[in-house]
Amino acid sequence: MEDYLPDLPAHLTEGTNVARVYLHVRDGIISGALRSGDKLGEAALAAELGVSRTPVREALRNLAADGYIEVRPHAGAMVRRWNPDEVNSSFEVRADIEGTAAYRCAERITAHDLLELEQLCDGMEASDDAALRSGLNRTLHMRILRISGVAHAEKIVTQLTDLAILTMTYRQFSDEDTARSDGDHRLLMRAFRLRDGPLAQAAMRVHILSAAATLEERRRGLR
Structure with a gap:
């Protein structure tokens, strides 16, 4: 019963920094640690996970494509607000x-x-x-x-x-x-x-x- 979180999407490679960032943010949303409207700063995520901003940026693009977050011009990334x-x-x-x-x-x-x-x-x-x-x-x-x-x-x-x-x-x-x-x-x-x-x-x-x-x-x- 420990497999209750969704699997890693097929378009990401397990163990990469992009996958680490993706899972960190996605699982934070699913667990409720990250809530609708919370901002997701590239620099803060990179520092928290010990990675460069490049995989953070790519992970955020994937999260936006999969519907978890939204990226707005001049406002950055944030957890999606649900209609x-x-x-x-x-x-x-x-x-x-x-x-x-x-x-x-x-x-x-x-x-x-x-x-x-x-x-x-x-x-x-x-x-x-x-x-x-x-x-x-x-x-x-x-x-x-x-x-x-x-x-x-x-x-x-x-x-x-x-x-x-x-x-x-x-x-x-x-x-x-x-x-x-x-x-x-x-x-x-x-x-x-x-x-x-x-x-x-x-x-x-x-x-x-x-x-x-x-x-x-x-x-x-x-x-």
Whole structure:
């Protein structure tokens, strides 16, 4: 369960200074250490990581291309500010894709797969760390997509969930929200155990759209 952060993108070479800077900034965004609007100074990053400004500059270009940050003329690089419509749309697309994947997963899942998913649920329920919970949650969702065998689903959802939205959501969860999310996961496990595709699809859709509603309520000051 330690692999809860996304893999290094294929366009970067592992172990290079560019990759080090990229991962440092990206994982800081996903963990919540870097927040929307935070500025990313080339000189400060270079000093912090002990590299020259050249790999920092290249890493920032890659981060901007992948949607994590934005680079503005005369203002420099900063963590991307999320448009509420964009965030809501990402949840809606995920609900459609992952709902279908959950249906297929219920048809294909093995006893070993189910045990692995249940262990991820155990890990989330045992932790009160938002970054860890969101990472384990991401791993759970990615494993379900992989088991489902739905073509391109994992790639599309990865693009939608690598944008720090999961962690942003978990950091805004109340105790009630956390309990609901855990309950959703357990309902999914029941659907998989019973090989009940319609129940798995419904549970996944409600799970994702409820998380979107939590963010929207907070944005509107309703909670």
